[in-house]
Amino acid sequence: MLWVDKYRPKTLDQITVHQDVAQNLKKLVNEQDCPHLLFYGPSGSGKKTLVMALIRQMFGPSADKVKVENKTWKVDAGTRTIDIELTTLSSANHVELTPSDAGFQDRYIVQEIIKEMAKNRPIDSKGKRGHKVLVLNDVDKLSREAQHSLRRTMEKYSSYCRLILCCNSSSRVTEAIRSRCLNVRINGPTEEQIFKVLEYIGKKEGLQLPSGFASRIAEKSNRSLRRAILSFETCRVQQYPFVSNQAIPPMDWEEYITEIASEIMKEQSPKRLFQVRGKLYELLVNCIPPEIILKRLLYELLKKLDAELKHEVCHWAAYYEHRMRLGQKAIFHIEAFVAKFMSIYKTFLISTFG
Amino acid sequence: MDMDIPLPDELELLESDLHLYEDYLEPEVYEIEVDEEKRDKESSGSPILQSNSPDFSSAALNSVTESSSENGLKRLRSDDADVLRDSVLDDVEPSGGKRSRTDKPEVENEEDWLRYLPPTENNSMAEEETNLAVKEKTVFRFVSEIDGDFIPITAPDSDERVYVKLSRSGDKEESKKLDLKERHGGIMQENINVLLERAEKEALTKTLEASYDTQLDAMPPQEPVMHERLWVDKYSPSSFTELLSDEQTNREVLLWLKQWDSCVFGSEIRTTSDEVLSSLRRHFSMAQHHKLSSLSSTRKNKFPGWKAGNFRDSTFSDNKEGTTEGIQDTWSKKSRLPSPPEHKILLLCGPPGLGKTTLAHVAAKHCGYHVVEINASDDRSSSTIESKILDAIQMNSVLGDARPNCLVIDEIDGALGDGKGAVDVILKMVSADKKAERENGSKDQPGKRSSKKGQRSVSLIRPVICICNDLYAPALRSLRLVAKVHVFVQPTISRIVSRLKYICNQEGMRSSSAALSALAQFTECDIRSCLNTLQFLYKKRETLSAEEVGSQVVGQKDISRSVFDIWKEIFHTRKLKLQSRSVSKSRNTCDKLEHLYSLLSYRGDYELILDGIHENILQLNYHDPVMHKTVKCLEMLEVSDLMNQYIMQTHQMILNVYQPSSIITIHRLVAQVQRPNIEWPKSYQRCRALVLEKMENLRSWHCRVPPLISRHINSKTFVEDLVSPLLHIISPRTLKPRAMHLLSEKEKDDFTQLVNVMVSYAISYKQIKTDPHSNSSRHEATLDGSVFALDPPIDGFVCFKDYESCHNVLALAVKQLLVHEVENKKILQGSNGKLEPLSDAKQVNHEGTRDKSSKGGLTKTECVALSAKNNTEGQKSYSTQHHPSTSTSASDGNSAPGVNLKSSGVRKNPSLGSSSFFDRFRKPGSKGSQTTDSIDKKEITLQRDLRPLLFKFNEGFTNAIKRPVRVRDFLL
Structure with a gap:
């Protein structure tokens, strides 16, 4: 178990x-x-x-x-x-x-x-x-x-x-x-609560928890207790005794979306959009719900974005998610969001850097 | 009799000399004069001949055809009274040797006989023979035989062509004469009786004609009725050379028909057709050589040993005239083995109005067949169609037309339900044929062949031409596989225009080439619709201008196009002509949009169209610096998607009328002049199929996981949170491929933990064959070509393209070990759940197996003296019977969690009852004594238990029997 x-x-x-x-x-x-x-x-x-x-x-x-x-x-x-x-x-x-x-x-x-x-x-x-x-x-x-x-x-x-x-x-x-x-x-548990749970498990399992390690897991868990505990166990399996700066293995699909986001930031063109589409299909094929893809993609994009664009991008993300839920073919809508983002970002780049 | 050389030769020649083909029009005109001459001499002849001459007025023509056909009948009847020989000659005569081939089978026999008679018997034959000798020098069948200049000459009635050498100018005149002679050779040879009769008949015809003419003159109101004959029928091509369709196709159709000659017309044709067939099969140059040699040599020794080996052993009674020469023998045998072409059915397909039906008719007629047409207007239920087809194929008409039938099934794709009957019948015939052939191929015994003959009668022995518009109609799927398929392409506009122009001139209608070409373009080269439009206009206004064509609604077709065409239409825009003014430009775009709209709404399949747009749009080369266009297009796709979903949910199909608008918007945004490269939209369907498959996998796995765990997982949380950590957890890096007993205590714990996880999540490894392309197998390809993969393939959920996941892959040995352990554990759990009462002996068994398996699980002995360690354990568990508490504490100390469970089970159960199978054989008394004076015997038993003798009964089906039991248990 x-x-x-x-x-x-x-x-x-x-x-x-x-x-x-x-x-x-x-x-x-x-x-x-x-x-x-x-x-x-x-x-x-x-x-x-x-x-x-x-x-x-x-x-x-x-x-x-x-x-x-x-x-x-x-x-x-x-x-x-x-x-x-x-x-x-x-x-x-x-x-x-x-x-x-x-x-x-x-x-x-x-x-x-x-x-x-x-x-x-x-x-x-x-x-x-x-x-x-x-x-x-x-x-x-x-x-x-x-x-x-x-x-x-x-x-x-x-x-x-x-x-x-x-x-x-x-x-x-x-x-x-x-x-x-x-x-x-039922709220998502706060990070302190997660931290406490992890400590409790650590004690039960008889593990040595370095300071800050549990809180890092809690931080990365996105306030999901399940994920926190799972990644805690993954860390335990991968390396024990723990090191305080031990890498917490990421979710694969999240990594993949990070890659997509960086690709989008690198180039904005229909050709690139076509490549992105292929990757989006990959995600969808692996049964990842499109809402989550869109949400995560927005999250990743926001990390790399200038503050003044964030508001607009969020707005469009919400807009396209709404349409996605009304519609049938999720890929159309995610792609439309990506295209919109590319358009916004490119216009912004041109206006800033000429 | 050289005239018997059939057309396949010529066809082949045409293949090699394409450019020559264009020349024939000129000689034809020239030949017409000759023809006139001939007509004077001859009686009315065949109807084909008449309709061929363009200068006849339609009324006259019609009447002539009628009278002539009447005449023909009459003549035949009168012929019946004549002597047989006369009739034969009469049959041979009208169109020269060329026609004779197309005659009844009886005639064939006669001719056969004629040919093989020695020349001395018939004077005329001898005469002709000499003629031939002269002619061979100047008139040639093959261009290849002429080394100088030449002129191709085509006779308009028979379409036979000869090539006349031009090297000596003096010879030309002579050659023409010879040619004439060739045509009229038959007449010259007739005796006076026949000629007289002919003259009489001619007179009769003339009077008849005259009477018709006077009738016509007397009744002028009939004339406009005749005039209203549709131009389409009036000017439909009646000979092969007049066909408008693509020449390549024409020729191939003709060639295919010619391949039937050997099968349909018997041996007299075979002399050359076989040669052609064989030469076609071989290399071209080879064929050329062959032909040359055969022509130079005399006929008799042409094929001295031709396939003689194949047929020599076959015993055939010659049912021909009884000429039993060696060569003749082989020929007749060959006739018994007709070899129809490889594909027995010809399938012509193409858009309407390109002349498919016409081609089929003309080609069949040209090759001497009588056309039997079955089209959509006929009853096509499978029972009636079968008899109809059989009639057409197996029978010949007794009266008048003695030519073999050629079946033309028109519009075979039209009626799905009923038309299928025809397809089925034909397929049945073809398959019967194939079967027969296979039989023939496998067993070449003569006896077999004769039995097969009965079967043959059901098979196809006449050419069948099927005509359809849509090659990919579902009803034709099976037919497509067996038939030879020809797709019609649009003829060039110039060709159509020239024809239209000719017709306009004939009808006295003024028209400009521009207008005609516009018309042709408008109707997409549909000649039928062109002619109908023209005739309509002619009746109305008598003029046709280029502008009118566009505005006229007449002739516009509403055919549904293939979805590829639609995508092309969407992504492709035609270059606007520079001279078009702004006013017309706006009108033009308006028209174009309307056109696109109608195109889309005819097709209707919006979802597919949208998928195609989505798939291809990003591959286009439109100018889009800040991606506004792309955003807009995708927005349109989204709108369509939303609309689609709404329509599907609410079933308001009427809203579909708004679907094309978004597509038209996309067209306006991205349409390019350059040709798009369009692909079929696969990715969305692929994605859907894969998702369904994976979901199914997931669901089945979910059912296997115990509910305590599975209730907390659903598919979303599984892919979102669980998969990646789970994969990490079940493939720890710390686990080394080492034997169990070499592992440290901590590692052992980890291992047990891992097995626990895998069991509780119903994960295991299973052996699969190595797939050399798969990514994972690269790491662990083994010698025997098989790898261990996760049993529910949950690692599939984290495999993305171009993404290297950092999951550790366990070594093969570890996997094997894990599989084994997981299996063990599962069995253990299962038995734990089911067999509640556990006895001491059972526990011993388990302990033993556990120890064994922990050492690799490989040693299996049947009667074992256990080691000292086991011994003490056994003793402890033996004492369980009396002191349950000590037993549990003892086994708790040194066992894995799995054993924990088991021992807890022991704790629960009252172990005093004799639940074991072997317990029943124990004497209860001794048990009692053991309990009473246990202190005395304790030492003895201890002594004895140091080396216990175990017995394991290895037969049987249940674990209750198959377990080691101490021998002393039996003794007590």
Whole structure:
């Protein structure tokens, strides 16, 4: 097991990073009245960990006994029946799934799974009819139709099940759903928090941490605890005992984008744009989400840019990202951003240096 | 009989003397006079001959054709009454020897007989023989035989051509005469009866004609009806030389048709056609030599041993006339083995109006076939088409036209559902043919051949010409593979204009060359549409000006173009002529935009068009100093993409009308005069396919990872955060390829940790064949040509082009070790999960194997006396039965985490029950005694346990049996 999994807190009490949230959730559960919950926050901030700990708090250790199922739903959609396949994790008391994996058919999943859960309610130890918990990941990637269908079923079956929704950004979850849930924002951990976690792991593993090393990892982690721990372990594997100025291995795709950015800064022409396109395709081929590419590219470009251009470039990045989300072919939009940047930068260069 | 030399020779000649071909028009005019003469003498003759002469008015022509055809029928009927010989001669006569080839098969026999009769039997033959002897010196079939100047002479009716030597001026006149003689040779030889009959018939024809004429005169209103005949039909080329289409194509089509001669027309043609075929197959110069020698030598000893070896053994009863000479024998045998050309089907394709159908008809007629056409207007369901094709191919018409059929399937791409029937039928025939050929090739026994004959009857024995517009229509996919394909190209404008001009002159329509060329350009050299337009204008106004053509809507085609053409149209702009004024310029651009718009909307496939633009736009050479144009173009592409997405989501297809606008904007921005080099857009599709594949890989891997871990990973976080560190972690630099027992304690820990990680993330290595091109294999290419690659290929997620990742690659030995360990660990975990009750003996087994595997896992003995170390361990675990707590502490001390798990399992389970398979054989009493007086026996057992004797039962299927057991357990 990697350290990420090894030192993942199992219960709400063990949680260190979002202690206040954890305590509030504990109180919430203990009062036996849990509303629907919506967790949102950047990736690597510990949403899923929190959710798992919460479920454990609700149902005890039995929640850990999970089985993986590759379930096929037969959905009757008007004239024809659709077969939808999706992987679910389920224990006696809860079901986890990522409906957005089903693509544009996610609507049927959302409706079916909740109805199915309502059909076979578990009976808890006290003989009362208990409720199941449904954990939905990546709610922000759900299609609008799915979100609308979720909204009605959420109300209708609220006595049978509780929904826990997880997403990165609440802005793409419809207002209607947000108002039906208790929204819990999970911040990305601060660098100090990450630092503390790393120190804790170091102590457990019996490692000698040179001063400043952990804080450097925390700094580089982009406030993602997962990434911090992973790169910590990578450093450990690569070289131990640690040196305080030890190189922290970068993410490969980030390195690649840095290369692209420097290429863009070197020359601005359609020919260069063509080369850049090839590299962008490479990134896309490796399943890196286009939003992240654009974001990282902007980040890299901004590092090398004059202050007076930064504002404009950011504006255009946002503009093109918006279009990218509306559109279909991400490469068009990323490339358009690159072209725009080249144009701006070249005009700037000509006006400054003549 | 020298006239039997068929056209393939001539064709081949044409290949070698292209420039000569242009000359033939002149002699033709010259020959017409001769023709007139001949016509006077002859009866009306064939209809082709008549329509050939351009100065006939259409009305007269029509009537003549009608009457003549009637006449022909009549004549034939009267001939029936005549003696056989007469009819034969009559058949041979009208067009000289040339025509005889095209006659019925029965006639062939007769002619065969004629040829091989000794010259003394027929006086006329002898006469001709002498004629021939004279003629050979001046009139030649081949330019190559003439060493001086020459004139090619073509007869208008038969299209046969001879070359006349010009070296001696006196000879020229004579040669012409000879030529004439050649034409009329048949008549000279006829006896008086026939001639008389002929004269009678002629008179009849004339009277008939006269009556028609008077009829026409009497009924003037009929005249305009005749006049309204479409120009397209009126002036359609009727002979090979008049064809407008590309000469290369014409000739190739003709050559292909000629290749059928051997198969269709039998042996009398074969004398030369075989020679041509063989010479075509061989080198050209070789062929030339061959021909020369064959001509110089007399016919009889031309091919003394020609393929005789092949056929000598085959026993064929000669079903010809019974002439059993040696040479004749081989000929007749050859006729039994017809050799149709390699490709049995000719597929002509090209845009409409270039004369494909005309070419097919003319060429077939020229080669002496009767054309049977099946086009889209006919019923083309597969059942009817099959019988139709079979009829056309296997039957000959009994009445009148005795020429063999040539099947022309027009518009074969037109009807997908029904037209497919025709394609299927033809393909079936071709494949049957192929099969037969293969059979023939493999078994050359005569018996087989006779059985094959039945099969042959279904196969193709007549030429089939298919005509289509779109070569890449899906229905034609299979046909394309077996057919000989000819793509029509547009004829030059000048050629079309000259033809149009000629027609205009004929019709008395005034027209300028500029206007005609504009018309030709406008219709994209579609002669049919040109003529229709002209005729239309002629009826309306009788003039045609260059400006009018552009504004006229007539003749404009709305054909959908290929997507490549559209891309070309987008990226390419024509240079505006300098003299065009600003007013017309603006109009011009407006027109062009409209044209582009209609082009795009006809095509419709916007997504593909956009992809193509995106793929190619950056390769263009437009002037763009600060990339404004590029930004704008990409913006347009974005807009189109957004629109596309919106349309797809909301299904409002009507919004598609706005799609061309963005494309036109791009055209305005980047269109260049120079020709763009356009590539098919592959990269986007490739990217999509690869992403899907990788996602699938990822998903399947995700399912294998235990849920405790997998629930925290999704595809995004995997590629974003996890892959790179994970790859670093599973390939540590510190791990040296060393044997297990040489590792230090710390290294061992690291190793176990690594195995743990790999197991929990379901990663392993697997052996794959070396791919010499792959990047990774360079580091670790082994002798046996196989490498270990990561099992879910997660390293694929960090491999970018032109990027060297700094991941460490483990040595091969380490990988092997890891694979082994991971497997072990997996089995261990599996058994741990399933077999809950663990007994002491089982644990011994595990400890033993663990120790063994830690030493390399290679030693496997069946009955082992374990070493001292194992011995003590065994003792400890044996004592587990009585003191569980001590056992766990003992095994905890010196075992890896994997064993930890196991021993914890032991702790949980009540170990007192006899759960082991072998425990059942133990006597319970002895067990009890052991517990009671353990203190006494303790020492003895200790003594004995120092060297325990183990028994391992190696058969069986479960681990419950296959494990070492102490022999003393049985004894007690």
